Amino acid sequence: xxxxxxxxxxxxxxxxxxxxxxxxxxxxxxxxxxxxxxxxxxxxxxxxxxxxxxxxxxxxxxxxxxxxxxxxxxxxxxxxxxxxxxxxxxxxxxxxxxxxxxxxxxxxxxxxxxxxxxxxxxxxxxxxxxxxxxxxxxxxxxxxxxxxxxxxxxxxxxxxxxxxxxxxxxxxxxxxxxxxxxxxxxxxxxxxxxxxxxxxxxxxxxxxxxxxxxxxxxxxxxxxxxxxxxxxxxxxxxxxxxxxxxxxxxxxxxxxxxxxxxxxxxxxxxxxxxxxxxxxxxxxxxxxxxxxxxxxxxxxxxxxxxxxxxxxxxxxxxxxxxxxxxxxxx
Amino acid sequence: xxxxxxxxxxxxxxxxxxxxxxxxxxxxxxxxxxxxxxxxxxxxxxxxxxxxxxxxxxxxxxxxxxxxxxx
Numbered sequence: 308x309x310x311x312x313x314x315x316x317x318x319x320x321x322x323x324x325x326x327x328x329x330x331x332x333x334x335x336x337x338x339x340x341x342x343x344x345x346x347x348x349x350x351x352x353x354x355x356x357x358x359x360x361x362x363x364x365x366x367x368x369x370x371x372x373x374x375x376x377x378x379x380x381x382x383x384x385x386x387x388x389x390x391x392x393x394x395x396x397x398x399x400x401x402x403x404x405x406x407x408x409x410x411x412x413x414x415x416x417x418x419x420x421x422x423x424x425x426x427x428x429x430x431x432x433x434x435x436x437x438x439x440x441x442x443x444x445x446x447x448x449x450x451x452x453x454x455x456x457x458x459x460x461x462x463x464x465x466x467x468x469x470x471x472x473x474x475x476x477x478x479x480x481x482x483x484x485x486x487x488x489x490x491x492x493x494x495x496x497x498x499x500x501x502x503x504x505x506x507x508x509x510x511x512x513x514x515x516x517x518x519x520x521x522x523x524x525x526x527x528x529x530x531x532x533x534x535x536x537x538x539x540x541x542x543x544x545x546x547x548x549x550x551x552x553x554x555x556x557x558x559x560x561x562x563x564x565x566x567x568x569x570x571x572x573x574x575x576x577x578x579x580x581x582x583x584x585x586x587x588x589x590x591x592x593x594x595x596x597x598x599x600x601x602x603x604x605x606x607x608x609x610x611x612x613x614x615x616x617x618x619x620x621x622x623x624x625x626x627x628x629x630x631x632x633x634x635x636x637x
Numbered sequence: 638x639x640x641x642x643x644x645x646x647x648x649x650x651x652x653x654x655x656x657x658x659x660x661x662x663x664x665x666x667x668x669x670x671x672x673x674x675x676x677x678x679x680x681x682x683x684x685x686x687x688x689x690x691x692x693x694x695x696x697x698x699x700x701x702x703x704x705x706x707x708x
Contacts, residue, residue, distance in 0.1 A: 315657065316654070335703075338660075338664055340664065340665065358669070359664075359667065359669075360692075361660075361663045361664045361666075361672055362664075363696060363699060364692070364696060364699060365653055365660070365663070365664075366699075367654055
């Protein structure tokens, strides 16, 4: 339902999903009460909101262009840093360490951000300028201060959003960003245990243009996964070759120490000793299941890798080595 | 939910969404049963006719719409 769009009506509401009507993309909003985004993923926090009948039944729906108006009337904090990653490589660990501090707003893999970035694949008439304006508006809406202690604002993107780095950089040219990556064998082993959406053939087919569904379906899971990882990483290499300013490459092997040292330096922030202790305490737990303690699994993953994984990882090794060279040279 | 009831409920919902004071009377309860009772009472006060079953039906519709929009 459409309501008059007074900015104050949206003060404790968050854009949670993009949906389509004949005249273009719309935003679905959720009332947040006092919930912060502390869960490993944006959607986990939102699903928790559905327990509240008001949040469930009463939802604003606005055209995407409303985001721009809201940005002018009620701007959010400017983003402090962006986190990109190849998946299964420690990005959730960093976002959970950041979310442990009340001064940080951490938006982790928010579906509306991915949807806005992909609007042009659904409607080719949508221009880069429109996507940039919507992305700026959406990031601003998600970064509005709801608690007085909030000072910093981080966005962790979906892994495949590196394909849109160019648009994201044009929307936020001054925001420092990091890319986390890991030995491809270990990532493929993890994906074969439980695949992310991007690793299911046909789900995000724009990741592998030039292949039809039959070709994707015939491929082994390991090969499909390797091709997607290669594309994600290549997009980062291409972006850094074009414009490496504000970029920092971080290998999984540098974690968790790098999270509270070089990453924070790169984001131009410093935390107190107490805050660092809080962040490091969060790092002791498994990021995706915080009720469990974190156990390093590099050795286990390498031992689990069969021939198919090692052969598929060969496809990604070239770009992985390129990332390593870039990281160690900087 | 009949078409007439849905229209009633949608109008009530639009009014609540456009009025912060109405929202504050509904939004800060945590118990779903209490929230449902208050939604019913407020709807009645404002002249909108719907039942507890209609609220349940609206919840189910909202879930359905959410799923469909995701596909």
